[in-house]
Amino acid sequence: MSDILRLKLLIAYDGRPFRGWQSQATKDAVQDHVEAAFANTIGEKVSVQGSGRTDAGVHALAQIAHADVPTARLEVTAWQGALNNFLPPEIRVLRVTRAAPDFHARFSARGKIYTYRIWNSQYLHPLEIGRVWHMPSALDLDILRAGLVLLEGQHDFAGFAANRAPGYAAEDTVRTIQQITLSRRGELLTLRFEGNGFLYKMVRLLTGTLVRCAQGRAELTFIHELLAEKGARKTSFAAPAEGLYLTRVLY
Template identity: 35%
Template sequence: MVANFHTAAEIPCPAFFQGLNSMLPPAIRILCVDEVQPDFHARFAATGKQYIYRLFTGTVLMPQQRHFCLHYPAAIDFQAIQACLTLLTGTHDFASFENTGSRDKSLTEGQGSTRTLFAAGLEQTNDNEHLFSFTGNGFLRQMVRNLVGTLLEVGRGKQSVDSFERILLAKDRTAAGPTAPAHGLTLKKVFY
């Protein structure tokens, strides 16, 4: 992930790179250091993000995977989920999939709950592992987890593809499914 800070120090980037890594715990590493324009901000200069959500449908989840994917040992209609994912690409109001605190609803400027998804997909990485992928210009609070929770309801037959489309158009969080657990979600990339 990208981070930025301002400093008046005259330390060259290679020295920052070496110095920061010498002081950080082993679980955190700096991979690259660059000097950027003073107005750059790691969060506000981002033009897009990609999130992935890991799902394991097998009977037994290996212990080392328990913190990084959702164990969901159920029969799932992945074709129905794929049909819903095609409905998500493009610019939509995702209010049905936002949690409280996503944005100040009293604001008259900004994008509100409208976001653009450039890609939404699901791939099977092996027999029992599946990977949801969402790439867009921005995301609301818990939007991906709410999408996955609702998509899993479609996959289990509790919702249909048509009802998923109605949920998207409803702009009402109470119309959508549950929030999927956090441990399956990873921010994979930030675009600048």
């Protein structure tokens, strides 16, 4: 029997205090805090691999990560409590299970679901501060729904990806969005994006551009053009980070 056990972690976090998921030199990313919790628990460094990056300020309801730990240290059922003892209150491990040795939080994933929340009212409810995009102006929901249809399916989404430093940009910018749904409950609009993968800031740029059209400040032809030009031109209308949630990773 191997003396190394691979754990699968389900993690939720309020993204506001952190510089995203990915480890930073300043050690103030979510990944840094989870790795520090492992080190404090067993006294040695453990590498934690997430399903993907979330930007600074973006929340997660169900980030998935994996980590390899010595088998003899703790029972699987004890890891959740042990890690949460050392994590800030804005990060919680919701579940820990034994994973197959070849499971990889990122490379085993076949898709993700993101949710974007918009508070469409003149006044923002105080308990939604930092958790939604406050949009006081009127939105044409028919235009918004028409825009969702344009974005579904397989497209080159380079026009909806923020620029990255050399060496970090995605070489392949073709992605498939299986479904985008819009729901409304009172002042709250919720967009749900399900796709096989998303580029850097893609969901925020999609949402920002859709809202721009729904405000009457851009035509739906703008979306057509961005998809057709395959990155020759990019949208600059990015929705703020605080409305975005990593909702589920699909395996």
